[in-house]
Amino acid sequence: MYHRQRGAVSLMWLIATGVIALLSLGFAFLSQQAFSKERDAKDTARQQAQTKETQRQEINDKALEITRVVGFAGTEAGSLSNADTIKGKLQDLASQFPSLSSPVNLQEALNGVSTDYNGATTQIRNLTADVERLTNELASAQAAYNQSLSEKDGQIRDLTGQLEDARNRAANDVAALERTRDALRVQVRDQQNAVTEMRALKDEAERQANAEKQTLVQRNNILSDRLNSVSRSADTADGAVLAVSGELMKGWMDLGQVDRIRAGMVFQVRNTRNNALKGEVRVVQVEEKTSQFEIISQADRFDPIAEEDALFNDLYDGTRExxxxxxxxxxxxxxxxxxxxxxxxxxxxxxxxxxxxxxxxxxxxxxxxxxxxxxxxxxxxxxxxxxxxxxxxxxxxxxxxxxxxx
Structure with a gap:
């Protein structure tokens, strides 16, 4: 009986073990099924994650490529362009280019900059053409100035030569004038000698005339007293002829030393009736109240200078100073x-x-x-x-x- 009970227990343990084994196998199978599902889910999730990572990396690469083109990235490695910085720079750019009122993105900004650049290029091209034109005009003006300057230099050289010639001619003229002056000095000395001789002849003639003068002294004194008592005016005669000799061409007047008469004075002789000019006389000898004169010109030989003809001198007045x-x-x-x-x-x-x-x-x-x-x-x-x-x-x-x- 004991052996039968021990055999029954072993069978129970065997059945229990089998059941446990079956349960274990079932659990293991179920676990394996769950693990397979979980592993498949993980693989799917990993693949999705890798796909998203790849997409993210592609997006990041594109962003980095844009950053390399656009700029405005931070200082750290892998930093992307900063939108706020770009917006600020776009506003600064809008203030510098007329076509940019308020650009939203780089495309609009670049289009506006391109428009302004093209306009500036056209303006520069026009200005360059103007500069070339002005340069050509300046070159032409410079050439004309150089030509004019050359002509002026030529004129200055010509005038300098003419001036030098004029100076030489002037020097020659001065030398000629000096020679003429020296010759005239010689002539003056000769004339002075001739004058001395003429004075000697005049003195001799005066001595000869003194004899004739004595016959006229009495009448001369009478007429001198009468004429000196007459009040004179600017339109009356300065004196009168007392006597005259047609042959000697000499005579006497009623003016003398008391009347401030001096030798050499010239008087016009006029007819007392019609005031007609009859000639001129020059005083040759002065006495106290009378003076002798010589006839230096006679207007009409048929109406010679005669006694009582009037004497006139424009610069003489014996009545006043x-x-x-x-x-x-x-x-x-x-x-x-x-x-x-x-x-x-x-x-x-x-x-x-x-x-x-x-x-x-x-x-x-x-x-x-x-x-x-x-x-x-x-x-x-x-x-x-x-x-x-x-x-x-x-x-x-x-x-x-x-x-x-x-």
């Missing part, structure tokens, strides 16, 4: 002081300014322009203008000296 003003750059061989002294000898006072009391304006050597060497007209001088406005008689120095015998 005359006033004169000197104007000129010199007075021949005389200085201004010399002329004043000479005029004072015949009763003419010289003052500096032309006033209403002035009788004569005596003109000496004309003035010359220091720069141009041209002769200056008398009417440019204030003294001449004043004399004209005051009706002052204007007399050349040479005529004054001739009339006054100075």
């Amino acid at each position: 005359l006033v004169a003003v000197l104007l000129g750059d010199g007075f021949g061989k005389y200085s201004e002081d010399d002329v004043k002294a000479l005029l004072s000898q015949v009763g003419i006072r010289v003052q500096s300014d032309v006033t209403r009391e002035v009788d004569y304006l005596v003109l000496g050597t004309p003035f010359f322009d220091e720069d141009t060497g041209e002769l200056l007209p008398w009417d440019n001088q204030e003294a001449y203008k004043a004399a004209t406005s005051n009706s002052v008689q204007i007399v050349p120095f040479r005529d004054a000296m001739a009339w006054l015998g100075l």
Whole structure:
């Protein structure tokens, strides 16, 4: 019985083991089925993950490629373009290009920049053409300037040559004038010697005439006393002819030292009836109240100078002191002081300014322009203008000296 019970237990254990084994196999099979499903699910998930990773990587690569083209990435490796930075740069770009009002993306920005660039290129091309045109014009102007400068240089050379020739001619003229001056000096010395001889002859002639003069002294004194008592005016005669010798061409007048008469003075002779000009005489000898004259011209030989003919001298007045003003750059061989002294000898006072009391304006050597060497007209001088406005008689120095015998 014991063996039967032990055999029954073993069978039970065998059955239990078998059941357990079957259960284990079933569980294992079920587990294997679940594991297979889970593994298939994991494989599917892994494949999907790999696909998404591949897609993500492709997207990332494209983003990196865009970043490399666009820029504006961060400083870290693999950083992508920053949209805010790009928007800010687009706004900055819009402020610099007229065609970009407010660009949304790079495409619009690039289109606007391209438009402005093309416009700028056209403008630059036009400006380049203008620059080339202006350069050509400048080159032409420069060439014309160089040509003009060359012509001016040629003219300057010609004028310089002409100036040098003129200087040489002037030097030759000066040398010729100096030779002429030396020759004239010799002539002057000869003339002075001739004058000395003529004076000797004149003295001899005066001695011969003294004999004739004695016969006329009495009548001359009577007429002189009568004429000196007569009141004279500017339109009356200065004196009268006392006697005249047609053969000797000499005579006597009723004016002498007391009347400030001096040798050399020239008088016009007029007919007392009709005031006709009969000739001119020059004083050759002066005595106290009378003077001897020589006839230097006679208008009509059939109406010769005769006794009681009237004598006139434009610059002489024996009744009062005359006033004169000197104007000129010199007075021949005389200085201004010399002329004043000479005029004072015949009763003419010289003052500096032309006033209403002035009788004569005596003109000496004309003035010359220091720069141009041209002769200056008398009417440019204030003294001449004043004399004209005051009706002052204007007399050349040479005529004054001739009339006054100075």
